Amino acid sequence: AQSVAQPEDQVNVAEGNPLTVKCTYSVSGNPYLFWYVQYPNRGLQFLLKYITGDNLVKGSYGFEAEFNKSQTSFHLKKPSALVSDSALYFCAVRDNTDKLIFGTGTRLQVFP
């Protein structure tokens, strides 16, 4: 069965510093991987996806993610964090029936 794991419940980073939110996956076949962000009292917003092609995927709001097949990882990154990036981040994998299976989420706190 397809699954993703987000090993960190919370990540703290100072504004202006680079940030990484970790995700590892377990799939049979080629992985379709996604990152979503959730702000308070809102639905999930799509950030970026990996389907095929370049291992470095660029997305919304300056975020990017690196697909690493050998490490089965898809970590979310941003070179310089903003306070407004503080939110809940979800990694997800699409199974072969189009369902999205989400990780448990990582809360990102960016401090001024």
Place this chain on the structure above:
Amino acid sequence: DARVTQTPRHKVTEMGQEVTMRCQPILGHNTVFWYRQTMMQGLELLAYFRNRAPLDDSGMPKDRFSAEMPDATLATLKIQPSEPRDSAVYFCASGRDRAPPLHFGNGTRLTVT
């Protein structure tokens, strides 16, 4: 910007009452998903429709929950009777078959007292 619309945004009800949540998917989308979010369980998939046909509702408690798509512009999730453990935020998401990503509504926050 096209959006998935969910109503109501908030619902407070007493145990035993029927609850109906509605979702208007984005025009042209043919897949609809219902997710439930709680602190303890995270995001759980409850039901999944493609072209209005239910494909998977294995995540849904069958004795009290039901999901339908009366037409392409409306999906409903009903709970009858509701229980306090049903308190959660319920999200609807829509998409196009084989063409990610999914687009989420802002959810219905349900509180059952």
